[in-house]
Amino acid sequence: MDPKALVEAALFVADRPLAPAELAQGLGLPEHAVLRALAALAEDLEGDERGLELGQEGGGYVLRVKAELAERVRAFAPHQDLAEPVLRTLAVIAARAPVSQAEVVRIRGQRAYAHIKELVARGFVRAEDQGPTKVLTVTEDLLRYFGVASLEELRRALEVPSSEGQSVAG
């Protein structure tokens, strides 16, 4: 079986990012073969005639619809990629980054702890310890996900005043 076909099938059915090591273990392939397959798959999907792309989120890989096509095919996907409460917490973090976890919890309530955990796992938010709380920033993966070049551009889309701060974690 072609490793590229196996990797593509695994990414298609998975509902979360898959790390190369996890793919290698699950598919019974050497990790270097998985990495080669991922590179070949990404190259295959690059063309304009393809609707999917190979994305990196939280140290893993996902197959996802290209950003410019997302709105056009929305009607066929009944479930949102992030649940609405989690998305709202992400919006607060994006608008105020860098922002303390305590501040986000003050705005969004106690459930924000679980939301932040999910966002960190997805690779959209980075949390760094700072004293008794954590400081939250958005990642390059998040910017790529929304198809923007910078946090400033993301904040402009949200119509947030630029004086509220800017920080992007790699």
Add this chain to the structure above:
Amino acid sequence: MRAEPLELAVLEPERFTRADWEELFREATRGLDPWALDLTALLGRFREFLAKTPVELRVPGRMVFASSVLLRMKSERMDGATTLAEAVAAVLAAEEAAARAEPEPLPALRLPLRRRPRARLTLADLRRAFLAVQGRPPKPKEKPKATLPVEEEPFSLRAARLLQRLLRLVNGSRFVPFSRLVPADDPGEKVARFLELLHLDGQGQVRLHQPEFLGEILVEVPHGP
């Protein structure tokens, strides 16, 4: 004129295998599409045949019964079974053997794996979520839960002190309203004093009365001055 019943020899089985029956079928179906036979035409031709050939189709019931008995005897002879009971037993044994036999392995059911579609989020979604958060006032801080005051003093000592206080309060009347024992705005204190009163009531030192439902509790001190 009524036709006479046919003789038994007329119904011999060999007659049905003769070529004239084949000829009859060929004639009846001539020119018809074998994949879409016109039943009306077929029936019409058969009725014409019957009209031309005088055949008596009525058969006496006794004849049918005798034929069935003969047929059964013949089938038993051919099957090798000597009696009907043995034939039935053989059939039942065959059915039991079939039930005991291992079922044929079915091919494994393989369902296709499909992805549960989840819509990729757009900047418009993020902005909508942001506006939704902005439109909502900050969540109020949760009120601290009311807790019962933890009293270091032993319960029996507190109950004894309450009894002394009751004895001091008793003045002429031996009834003291519960509301005089506790401050009105401290539910924790009310619960603590009430538990002590229940303890004293159990010991027979006081008696509790509540003349009205949910009304004032009266504490009777029977051994008061």
